[in-house]
Amino acid sequence: MNEPNEVNTQELFEDMDAETLLYILDNIPLDITFVDKNDVVTYFNMPMGKQHVFPRVELDLGRKVQNCHPPKSVHVVQKILDDFRAKKRKSADFWMHYHDKYLYIRYFPVYDKNGEYFGVLEVVQDISEIQKISGERKLLDEEE
DSSP, rough: OOOOOOOOOOHHHTTTOOOHHHHHHHHHHSSOOOOOOSSBEEOOOOTSSSSSSSSGGGGGTTOOOOOOOGGGGGHHHHHHHHHTTTTTSSEEEEEOOOOOTTEEEEEEEEETTSSEEEEEEEEEEEOGGGOOOSSSOOOOOOOO
């Protein structure tokens, strides 16, 4: 029996087909990549109406993640993966200017229900417009 605020994920997705899930993931305004426990790129979303910040091609699927990064940063990628496997960190965050964008890049370990390392989730967001926000907006303002 589930706790009152606990959701049974099997029930949550039992009536959802893969196409619906892909539409949801592709409409999140983030680039999402999943790398499995063997360091293999197994998924990336296809953001609707925009290009990935870092270009992704079908050939990336099935490749070792270390081969998807510039050689000068592979040691950093490996450290993150090793730390996640050893449960030494809960995330790895980076931010940088890249062309005309200001990027926030986050890596999160994914563990299975037994707490075993399952892979890593990479999330990339262009935060250029977010950086411009000030004050508050509590109600929907119509565009002028």
